[in-house]
Amino acid sequence: MVLQISDHLAKTIQEEATVRGLSVETFLQSAILRERTLADRQKIEAEQDWWLKQPLKERAKYEGKYVAINNKQLVDQDKNDLALRQRIRAKYGKTPILIIAAEGPREVRIFSPRLVK
């Protein structure tokens, strides 16, 4: 398979890879993965923001359940998060779908400080 890109872009890619001490292939692979991560996070943040802005009365209907949100729509819900994830995976594949406790996310804490020598 051959991709056609401009000389200017090819030169930029080569330079960026060289600066990082990577081959062009490794650099591009890593850039694509990072771009996918950022795009997925952006979508999930937007879905989550939408869900948490829904009226409390609406969200309260799903208390104790997990909800799945896609394109700012509630697409599924279940008390069993594993069952919900399986259904969502079967229906949407790798598309990032927000799956969250209806009440919202819990903060994660690390209580273990490290000594720096």
Next chain:
Amino acid sequence: MKNFASYNSKDFSPPAPVLLISFALPDEDPRYGTHSALIDTGADGTFVPTRLIEEMNLPLAYMTNARSYLTEPVRRVAVHTADVILFDSIRLPNVELVADDWGDKIIVGRNILNKLRLLLDGPNMKAELLE
């Protein structure tokens, strides 16, 4: 016999208990090798370097905040899910994994540890799974 849990004195001082961990997508075989992970009962959740999560393409579930005692301010983190394989025989389905954009070590927190009966034998530098 493979040592699935032990103490690591090379990367940690004082030595720290570690265990071997693998990840898999639901209904799939484990991929991307076996990794050494720090056993940390002070962590609410399990942290995995973002690079590794990207390589495995683990599904992203939601975003939340992570707070570290004494040190950095609150950080925004992504929470993914995967099956976790421990001791070559235990498969924990649908485990939440926090993507760590800053660190390069896997930290196994209480969301996994509370499902295990582990013996940490410091004087003998041994860690083992109890039946």
